[in-house]
Amino acid sequence: MIKVKVKCFSQVRYALGTDELSLELEVGTTTVELEKLIREKSNGNLEGLNLRVAVNQKYIPEERVLAHDDEVAFIPPVQGG
Amino acid sequence: MVKTEIINGPIDFFPSEDHRSQDGSQLVFNGRVRAMEDGENITALDYEHYEGMAEKELYQLSKETAQKFPIHDLFCRHRIGKVKVGETSLHVVVWSKHRKEGLEAISWFISELKKRVPIWKWAILEDGQRIPSKCDH
Numbered sequence: 595m596i597k598v599k600v601k602c603f604s605q606v607r608y609a610l611g612t613d614e615l616s617l618e619l620e621v622g623t624t625t626v627e628l629e630k631l632i633r634e635k636s637n638g639n640l641e642g643l644n645l646r647v648a649v650n651q652k653y654i655p656e657e658r659v660l661a662h663d664d665e666v667a668f669i670p671p672v673q674g675g
Numbered sequence: 676m677v678k679t680e681i682i683n684g685p686i687d688f689f690p691s692e693d694h695r696s697q698d699g700s701q702l703v704f705n706g707r708v709r710a711m712e713d714g715e716n717i718t719a720l721d722y723e724h725y726e727g728m729a730e731k732e733l734y735q736l737s738k739e740t741a742q743k744f745p746i747h748d749l750f751c752r753h754r755i756g757k758v759k760v761g762e763t764s765l766h767v768v769v770w771s772k773h774r775k776e777g778l779e780a781i782s783w784f785i786s787e788l789k790k791r792v793p794i795w796k797w798a799i800l801e802d803g804q805r806i807p808s809k810c811d812h
Contacts, residue, residue, distance in 0.1 A: 603725055604795035605807065648793070651728035667725060667793075673808055674722075674729075674753060674794035675706045675765050675785060 596621055596662040600632065605670045609639035619660065625649065626657045632668055643670055677737035677749045681730055681794075683756040689768045698747055700774040702781050706765030708758050712798040713809045720808060722755040722764065725793035729753075732792045736784065744780035746771040751784075753794065 600615040607613055610632070619628065625647045633640050645668040647654045653669075660666065678689075691701070708720050737749050748770040758764045767785065771777035796808040 601725065603723060603793065608807075648725075648728060651725070651731060653791075667728070669725070669793055670795070672790065672793050673796045674792045675789050 595619065596623070596660060596664075598628070598660055598662075598664045598666055600628070601665060601667040603667065603669065604673075605643060606632070606636075606640065606645070606668055609636040623660050624657050625654060625660065625666065628660065628666060629668055645670060676747075677734065677741050677751075679730070679733045679737050679751045679753075681724060681733065681753050681755055684754070686752045686754050686763050686766045688763075688766055689750045689752075692770075695770065698770040698772060700769075700771045700777045702767075702769045702771075702774070702777045704765070704767040704781055704785065705763045706785075707763050708760050710760045715798070716801050717760065717798045718801055719757050719759045719799040720764065721757045721797045721799055721805065722753075723795050723797070724755050729793045733788070736787055736791060740780050740784040740787075743783070744771075745776045746780045749780065749784065751788075753788075753792070755794065757799070 595618045598617055598619060600617060602610050602613055648667045648669055649658060650665050710716060737751055741749050746769055750768040752766045754764045767781055769777045769781045797805050798808045799805055
C-alpha cells in the first residue's frame with residue numbers, strides 16, 4: 595500500500611467537506627483511478643466539473659502512477675484576478 | 676526581471692521608477708472588486724489559493740511572459756483573503772521599450788493567470804452569505 599495526501603480547494607473542498615484527505619491506496623494506483631474515487635466520495639457533487647490534476651504541486655497532463663507520499667490536488671477551474 | 680508575490684492583505688503598488696531611461700512604456704493594471712456579482716450586490720470577494728503551487732505557477736508564468744514578449748520587466752502582486760468592493764486584488768506592471776509589446780504581454784499574462792494559477796474566489800453577499808463566484812472575465 596502507499597499513502598497519498600489529497601488537497602481540496604474551492605468546489606472540491608465544498609463537495610467533500612474537507613481541506614485534505616489522507617488515503618491508503620494499492621501500489622500502482624493512477625491519478626485517473628484516484629480521481630474516480632474522489633468523484634465517488636463526493637456523492638455526485640462534482641458531476642460535470644472539469645478537474646485538472648496536480649501531483650506534488652505541478653500540473654500533470656497525462657495519467658500517472660502515484661508514489662508513496664505524493665501530494666495530489668484535483669483542481670477545479672481557477673478564478674484568479 | 677520578474678517579481679511576483681501573493682499577499683494576504685492590502686497591496687502596495689510598485690513605484691513609478693522615474694530613473695528608467697530605456698523604457699518608453701510602463702503599463703499598470705489593477706484588477707478591482709466590483710459591487711455586483713451575477714446580478715447580486717456583494718461586499719467583498721474572498722480569495723483562496725493553493726499555497727506553494729500558486730506562488731510557483733505565478734512566478735513561472737511571469738518568466739514565460741518575459742521570454743515570450745520583448746519586455747524588460749514584469750511585476751505582479753495578487754491578493755488573497757477577503758478583498759472589499761473597490762479594493763485591488765491584482766496589480767501588474769510591465770516595463771518595455773514600446774507600448775505594443777507591453778500591451779500584448781500584459782494581456783496574455785492576465786489571460787493565462789486566469790487559466791493556470793490555482794486561485795479561487797467566493798462572493799460575500801450583503802447578508803453575509805458566501806457563494807462561489809461565477810465571474811471568470
